[in-house]
Amino acid sequence: xKMFKLIISLIxxxxxALTGISAxxxxxxxxQRQEKEMQQKxxxxxxxYADNLKLADWxxxxxxxxxxxxxxxxxxxxxxxxxxxxxxxxFYLMIQDKWMEQIYNSFHKFLDADQWAKYLKTGAxxxxxxxxxxxxxxxxx
Numbered sequence: 001x002k003m004f005k006l007i008i009s010l011i012x013x014x015x016x017a018l019t020g021i022s023a024x025x026x027x028x029x030x031x032q033r034q035e036k037e038m039q040q041k042x043x044x045x046x047x048x049y050a051d052n053l054k055l056a057d058w059x060x061x062x063x064x065x066x067x068x069x070x071x072x073x074x075x076x077x078x079x080x081x082x083x084x085x086x087x088x089x090x091f092y093l094m095i096q097d098k099w100m101e102q103i104y105n106s107f108h109k110f111l112d113a114d115q116w117a118k119y120l121k122t123g124a125x126x127x128x129x130x131x132x133x134x135x136x137x138x139x140x141x
Contacts, residue, residue, distance in 0.1 A: 038075070042067050052122060053115045066106045074099040094138070097131045104128055 046064045049055060055063065077095045086092075104124060111119055 038071070042071060049119075053111065053118050055115070059110055059115075062110050063107070066103060070099045070103050070106075093134065097134060100127065101131055 042064070045067055046060060049063050050060045053059075074095060077099075078092060081091060081095065104127075107119060107124075108116060
């Protein structure tokens with residue numbers, strides 16, 4: 001649930017940037033501010049994982065790299081959807097689910113058993129079940 005709230009806040013932060021980017025405007029102060037806010041949210045998330053999961057330095061590097069890549073890739077897909085004038089929220093949720101699943105799977109590769117258990121308890125397990133439920137519902141259609 002916390003991860004979902006983070007994603008929602010990131011999406012809202014990108015909202016005004018999407019308009020400027022889709023219009024082909026060079027990065028303006030507002031977009032720079034939003035980029036800074038995004039980086040700040042990612043840094044806070046990395047710090048939270050580092051503290052809660054007692055990550056080694058190399059694991060912190062992985063978390064930082066994964067979140068920076070995947071959140072930015074998700075943002076790029078949101079921008080493309082916005083450029084295409086897609087207003088159906090199901091498509092945006094599908095993109096979010098894809099990238100959150102990517103993060104989940106990536107974290108599983110380098111966290112040890114205790115860290116993985118803690119990660120699941122932070123809400124990752126609940127989020128995974130919700131993503132799986134939405135995917136099953138989409139596949140049933």
